[in-house]
Amino acid sequence: MPTEATPQFDPETIAVVSFDLDGTLLDSRTAWREGFRAPFAWLTTRYPALAGLGEAGEVHDRVYQRYLDEAHLAAGGGEWSVDYMRQGWRDLVARHAPSAATTDGNANADAAFARYEASWPPLLRLFEDATRVLDAVHARYPMVLLTNGNTAYQRMKIEMHDLAPWFAHVVVSEEVGLMKPDPAIFAHAIAPLGVAPASVIHIGDTPAHDVAGARAAGWRSAWVNRDGRVLEGAHVPDVEIATLSGILEVLGLR
Numbered sequence: 001m002p003t004e005a006t007p008q009f010d011p012e013t014i015a016v017v018s019f020d021l022d023g024t025l026l027d028s029r030t031a032w033r034e035g036f037r038a039p040f041a042w043l044t045t046r047y048p049a050l051a052g053l054g055e056a057g058e059v060h061d062r063v064y065q066r067y068l069d070e071a072h073l074a075a076g077g078g079e080w081s082v083d084y085m086r087q088g089w090r091d092l093v094a095r096h097a098p099s100a101a102t103t104d105g106n107a108n109a110d111a112a113f114a115r116y117e118a119s120w121p122p123l124l125r126l127f128e129d130a131t132r133v134l135d136a137v138h139a140r141y142p143m144v145l146l147t148n149g150n151t152a153y154q155r156m157k158i159e160m161h162d163l164a165p166w167f168a169h170v171v172v173s174e175e176v177g178l179m180k181p182d183p184a185i186f187a188h189a190i191a192p193l194g195v196a197p198a199s200v201i202h203i204g205d206t207p208a209h210d211v212a213g214a215r216a217a218g219w220r221s222a223w224v225n226r227d228g229r230v231l232e233g234a235h236v237p238d239v240e241i242a243t244l245s246g247i248l249e250v251l252g253l254r
């Protein structure tokens with residue numbers, strides 16, 4: 001089993017380091033969950049039955065997140081859309097406050113969604129070690145940022161934390177019309193740098209996107225596994241790290 005700080009390759013063979021954004025550099029999940037609380041409390045004042053679903057953070061993780069996934073899947077599982085978040089709020093009302101008239105239910109759900117759209121972005125924070133890791137890696141390697149998501153959200157996140165200056169190339173899936181794990185978006189990310197695929201390592205938190213895609217593209221991969229998750233399927237990374245800063249030892253930077 002790969003373990004933290006046990007490189008499965010010689011760091012001297014690495015020429016470029018690639019980072020995923022959400023869940024890797026940026027603690028988006030906390031922003032989504034914490035931002036959910038106030039709109040959910042507001043919606044519960046309209047539909048008291050929603051309170052029976054449980055504590056807001058739990059409702060976000062267990063119920064709302066599932067509705068987002070279902071909406072995404074129903075749409076074919078392609079590029080992320082803000083519509084899935086709107087649908088998630090509508091599903092909360094439609095499925096758990098069934099006595100609500102559909103029109104009013106959707107109007108109130110949409111109002112909660114609008115509040116949510118305002119509440120989660122200001123809560124976005126980089127992981128505590130992200131700046132230190134970016135500085136240390138940047139001192140030695142050219143870096144690329146390779147993120148799945150819609151342009152408006154991803155560019156907002158990048159701008160908010162002034163991330164672009166660190167990277168030789170920033171690649172947002174919607175902008176290029178390709179998504180991880182498609183190896184074509186990995187190839188696109190390093191095209192301007194003229195390096196061999198095997199000399200690139202991609203660091204990400206989602207094995208099915210980050211590890212599988214990197215492997216299909218002929219890159220190395222490091223899986224950031226902060227929660228001690230069990231590896232999904234056959235997406236085995238070259239190295240597993242428990243925190244982002246684990247990559248520094250992998251790359252021989254400390």
Ligand SMILES: [Mg+2]
Pocket residue numbers: 020021022023024204205206
């Ligand atoms: Mg991610």
